[in-house]
Amino acid sequence: MGNYTELLRLLAYLVGIIAFAALNAAYLVWLERKEAAHIQRRIGPKEVGPYGLLQPLADGIKLMTKQLIVPAGADVILFKVAPLLILAPAIASFVTIPFSETLVARNINLGLLMIFAFASLNVMGVLIGGWGSNNKYAVISAARAVSQNVAYEIPMLITAITMVMVAGTMNLNEIVMQQPNIFKWYIFRFTASPLMPVAFLIFFICSLAETNRAPFDMAEAESELVAGAYTEYSGMGFGVFFMGEYANVVIGCSLATILFLGGWQSPFGVPADAHWSLFLFKPGILWFLIKLYLLCFTVIWVRWTYPRTQFYGLLNLSWKYLIPISLFNLLLTGAMLKVFQS
Amino acid sequence: MISADSLTELVFLVLAGITVLGALIATNAKRLIRAVSGLAVCLIGVAGLYYFLHSPFVALMEMLIYVGAVCVTIVFAVMMAEPFPERHAKISPLSGYLSFAVAILVFVGVAGLGVKTAWKAAGSTVNSGALIEVGKSLLTTNSMVFELISIVLLLAIIGSVALARAGREK
Amino acid sequence: MSGYFNDLFSGTKSLAVGMGITLKYFFEPVVTLQYPHETLKMTPRFRGHIDLVKDEETGESKCIVCGMCQKACPSGCITVEGEKKEGAKKKTLSSYTLDFTKCSLCGLCVENCKPEAITFSKDYNLAGPSREAYVFDLVKRMKERCSP
Amino acid sequence: MSHLAQTQTQETFVLNLGPQHPATHGVLRVKLVMDGEYIVHAEPVLGYIHRMHEKMGENRTWAQFMPNTGRLDYLSALSYNFGYAAAVERAAGITVPERAEYIRVITTELNRISSHLLWFGAFVLDLGGFTPLLYAFDDREQILDLLESVTGSRLTYCYFRFGGVYNDIDDNFVPGSLAFIKRLRARMPMYHDLVTKNIILMKRLIGIGPISAEMCRRYGATGPVLRGSGVQFDVRKNEPYSVYPEFNFDIPVYHECDSMARYMVRMDEIEQSMRIIEQACNKLPEGPIMAEKAPKIIKPAPGDYYFSVEAARGSFGVRIVSDGTNTPYRLKLRSPTFSNLSLFAEASQGMLLADALALMGSLDLVIPEIDR
Amino acid sequence: MNSQLLYNSLELYLVIGALLFAIGFYGILSGRTFISMLISSELVLSGASINFMAFNRFLAPDPTVGQIFTLFIMAIAAAEAAIALSIIIAVYRNYKSIDTDEMVELKG
Missing domain, CATH: 1.20.120.1200 (NADH-ubiquinone/plastoquinone oxidoreductase chain 6, subunit NuoJ)
Known part of the structure; x- marks a missing residue:
């Protein structure tokens, strides 16, 4: 019987994760529209449901009822597989993210590595979709996406390695366990490296670039490449791409939360005898979601503030600033760890 | 069931x-x-x-x-x-068949060798998959290879950059 | 080397300032008009399409069928027709048609109208299902407007 | 995959930018021969919204052509009204009363500000920043409200007449303009903080898209493009018309020749226009708004006349040939952006696609004006 | 440990490895372009890696050596891919073709 419960558990998590990813995509779009509107002193969606909360539903229905057009001369199989290639790894990555102490589908020891491994499939999706749609804008966009991802994977991985050095594990839940309150969050762990906030910034910038978010959205730069790799996608093909993009944003923000901001831990710590405040301190998922969505808010906020970077600016930033600084941080952290922990 | x-x-x-x-x-x-x-x-x-x-x-x-x-x-x-x-990757039928035959031959040979041989299991050493051991081994037993691979990678980077640049300038 | 760090810090600062500005506006009230629920009142000089002016005494149009508006119109969208009733000195207006599909809202017709028989309408919510919906019979419009 | 067929012989491919493309702001098509992301050769293709304005002019009376001028460059329609009205006035020998000239200047300068604000937003939009566009629209809306209350229209004003203006300004106009200037003065530092000083924008504009003064001269580029190349030329100063000599204002000139220089010229021009409006509002004389001796039906003496004004995008010239009848014999419009666009082909050579689009944005193209 | 299960039989892994190796071999022999040959050689390397991993899992006394070898193969493959591709692109720039048979000049 144990086998069945295990199976059911897995199934329940799978359904839960897909629902979470889909809901997130839908409501991040809503958040994006609302936030953009308020930054620009507009109201944003407001007609469908209270505060436009049902707008994503309407959008979803619209996307689903639209015709799926496959452009002439496109490579049909690749064209249709590409959106899934973006969404599927993102959903798979959710498997190892600890939403709370117990709420994690598979508590894998190599959780961090797994997320990076799956994230690396992302590029393939953009590449194949761009190449398969027989559109020159899409091809240029695919080429951009690759160089950008390659350039930003390096500082991101270096920063992640630094964090693994500090934490001593790649198990995401254990990393969270090590940050029980705000003073022990890794972003403020100055005994490990005085550059921790900078490392957080680098990680955040890199996750923006990895998920093709503005100001690094050169792969879908609408004023240059129309919609880049997504130019030829219509209806749900585009919808799935979109969901994948937002799922990746959520993954990036979750990872930043877990690595630097204490994951599901309350910032005040949980006193041992705190029965009265159980509700305030205990529900880890609440804290996790608050931190996660604050980061998502920042991602969107950044998008509606800056103009898009140019290609050489992007590479300059990566090679001249992010990589040297993150390497320096790696060395510094190694040295500090050696000094303080031995 | x-x-x-x-x-x-x-x-x-x-x-x-x-x-x-x-x-x-x-x-x-x-x-x-x-x-x-x-x-x-x-x-x-x-x-x-x-x-x-x-x-x-x-x-x-x-x-x-x-x-x-x-x-x-x-x-x-x-x-x-x-x-x-x-x-289309046209290929003369003869060489196609030939390479197919060679491939079959290789497969039969290697797979046959693998299946036929009575492998002596080292019974107790079930790989635990522990990352720590891999790391330790990389820095102790196999540290020389580890260093060599980094040199190879460095050379590869330099070489490919040089090659790509040379092509560009032409 | 100092240029490198200078770039880094001034750049970061400029980005932070930008974020501050957008955040400030995020919390400021919206400035847009919620259009279908709220509408603007048009200014007195708003140039909509033209409408005939009713003479308060006679209850008829002030138009004397001189045809100046028709002549002045650069796009030829006005057609005025009048008839001379028996016993009357002047022509009276029988039909005044505005083809709004051609109209460019320049206002030359109103400017050239001596008896001030035409004026600008304040309509701006013009939408219609077909081209024909934009061929306005202004005499009819005037009558409709005046009979509540 | 036939689109890359040229790769067999050359490492280039043709990218069709437009006629519908988010960065062309209208129906402009640019045929780009690309080597990867680098532009080898660019060829602007015009004519998608050609409406034969010049020919239309020959088939209408002098007065009837006035609405057309506002439809050339719909973003600064009053400058075009101004150019045409002044040209015909020169031909017909009409003098405009001073109050009318002042009103013309105030409204035209307001219109110039609104045009530059819209350009500013659209330019940053080209560079991928969406928000400044809406902030600029917020300010521009105030101008449109002011102009609407005077002219009755928000975009195609058709406000000037031969010998004056259509109707007098209302009571709110002068205080409204001054209040608006106060508001915009307070907003300008925000624009500079949010956009001009932004490191991303600076990296994208400084040193990008160089256009030399010599090149401007060859292509006949005028306006902010020319002034961004270090040439101090402004029709308002160099061939003064109307009451401009009475105002104290500077011509912003930048010598860097890059996109940033053109950007800064326009931003500074907003300040200068505000100065002009302030002075004009304070000095606004009383009097008639139409020349008393202006004939009802214009029939200029036979001859060839030219008049140019400084529109928001450069020097707009009207050449009219009259044969003494009530319709022009020939009407030639010299539109500034046509020259500015012509130079794009040469200037964009060897540039990256994204930079070329920044360059195109900095030229401030209004396609209907190019096509006429 | 149930050794009857398929995924616990060494032989199956060896067969899969051999199959990959053979397919890759066929690909190298019959490939027409440099890139397809490169792809096939990746297959050959993968086949070898599977063998290493299988032996490591079932036979080797030291549980890490096979894994490390596989990691090295990966590194080598990455380096090889980078070099091979830059050569391909350089050749392509010069000859506008990546077809092996047209590279007569290279036979020098």
Whole structure:
């Protein structure tokens, strides 16, 4: 019987994760529209449901009822597989993210590595979709996406390695366990490296670039490449791409939360005898979601503030600033760890 | 009835199937882009097999390096250098058959050797898949190789940059 | 080397300032008009399409069918027709048609109208299902407007 | 995959930018021969919204052509009204009363500000920043409200007449304009903080898209493009018309020749226009708004006349040939952006696509004006 | 440990490895373009890696050596891909073709 419960558990998590990813995509779009509107002193969606909360539903229905057009001369199989290639790894990555102490589908020891491994499939999706749609804008966009991802994977991985050095594990839940309150969050762990906030910034910038978010959205730069790799996608093909993009944003923000901001831990710590405040301190998922969505808010906020970077600016930033600084941080952290922990 | 074992078995078979299928696509596809996609599929399957071989670390590295880096690089090269309009990879029937025969021969030989040999299991040493041991081994027993590989990678970077630049200036 | 760090810090600062500005506006009230629920009142000089002016004494149009508006119109979208009733000195207006599909809202017709028989309408919510919906019979419009 | 067929012989491919493309702001098509992301050769293709304005002019009376001028460059329609009205006035020998000239200047300068604000937003939009566009629209809306209350229209004003203006300004106009200037003065530092000083924008504009003065001269580029190349030329100063000599204002000139220089010229021009409006509002004389001796039906003496004004995008010239009848014999419009666009082909050579689009944005194209 | 299960039999892994190796071999022999040959050689390397991993899992006394070898193969493959592709692109720039048979000049 144990086998069945295990199976059911897995199934329940799978359904839960897909629902979470889909809901997130839908409501991040809503958040994006609302936030953009308020930054620009507009109201944003407001007609469908209270505060436009049902707008994503309407959008979803619209996307689903639209015709799926496959452009002439496109490579049909690749064209249709590409959106899934973006969404599927993102959903798979959710498997190892600890939403709370117990709420994690598979508590894998190599959780961090797994997320990076799956994230690396992302590029393939953009590449194949761009190449398969027989559109020159899409091809240029695919080429951009690759160089950008390659350039930003390096500082991101270096920063992640630094964090693994500090934490001593790649198990995401254990990393969270090590940050029980705000003073022990890794972003403020100055005994490990005085550059921790900078490392957080680098990680955040890199996750923006990895998920093709503005100001690094050169792969879908609408004023240059129309919609880049997504130019030829219509209806749900585009919808799935979109969901994948937002799922990746959520993954990036979750990872930043877990690595630097204490994951599901309350910032005040949980006193041992705190029965009265159980509700305030205990529900880890609440804290996790608050931190996660604050980061998502920042991602969107950044998008509606800056103009898009140019290609050489992007590479300059990566090679001249992010990589040297993150390497320096790696060395510094190694040295500090050696000094303080031995 | 399904048991967890048979389910795992099924997953394993699917992975093995993906591996072989991907390899076949990779060698037989008419268009290079599909060949690379086949390679990526095959490598994902291989990563799955590694997982079954109790090495999740290597499996994830396989995905990170092979699928995420090598395949992407190849697709990139295809985008830059693929001949258009694509000519079908025509191959003279004789050499086609010949290479097919040779491949069959190689397969029969190697697989036969693998199946026929009575492998002496080192019974007790079941690989735990622990990352720590891999790391330790990298820095102790195999540290020389570790250093060499870094030199190889450095040379590869310098070499490819030099080659690409030389082509550009022409 | 100092340029490098200078770039880094001034760049970061400029980005932070930008974020501050957008955040400030995020919390400021919206400035847009919620259009279908709220509408603007048009200014007195708003140039909509033209309408005939009713003479309060006679209850008829002030138009004397001189045809100046028709002549002044650069796009030829006005057609005025009048008839001379028996016993009357002047022509009276029988039909005044505006083809709004051609009209460019320049206002030359109103400017050239001596008896001030035409004026600008304040309509701006013009939408219609077909081209024909934009061929306005202004005499009819005037009558409709005046009979509540 | 036939689109890359040229790769067999050359490493280039043709990218069709437009006629519908988010960065062309209208129906402009640019045929780009690309080597990867680098532009080897660019060829602007015009004519998608050609409406034969010049020919239309020959088939209408002098007065009837006035609405057309506002439809050339719909973003600064009053400058075009101004150019045409002044040209015909020169031909017919009409003098405009001073109050009318002042009103013309105030409204035209307001219109110039609104045009530059819209350009500013659209330019940053080209560079991928969406928000400044809406902030600029917020300010521009105030101008449109002011102009609407005077002219009755928000975009195609058709406000000037031969010998004056259509109707007098209302009571709110002068205080409204001054209040608006106060508001915009307070907003300008925000624009500079949010956009001009932004490191991303600076990296994208400084040193990008160089256009030398010599090149401007060859293509006949005028306006902010020319002034961004270090040439101090402004029709308002160099060939003064109307009451401009009475105002104290500077011509912003930048010598960097890059996109940033053109950007800064326009931003500074907003300040200068505000100065002009302030002075004009304070000095606004009383009097008639139409020349008393202006004939009802214009029949200029036979001859060839030219008049140019400084529109928001450069020097707009009207050449009219009259044969003494009530319709022009020939009407030639010299539109500034046509020259500015012509130079794009040469200037964009060897540039990256994204930079070329920044360059195109900095030229401030209004396609209907190019096509006429 | 149930050794009857498919995923616990060494032989099956060896067969899969051999199959990959053979397919890759066939691909190298019959490939027409440099890139397809490169892809096939990746398959050959993968086949070898599977063998290493299988032996490591079932036979080797030291549980890490096979994994490390596989990691090295990956690194080598990545380096090889980078070099090979830059060569391909350089050749392509010069000859506008990646077809092996047209590279007569290279036979020098």
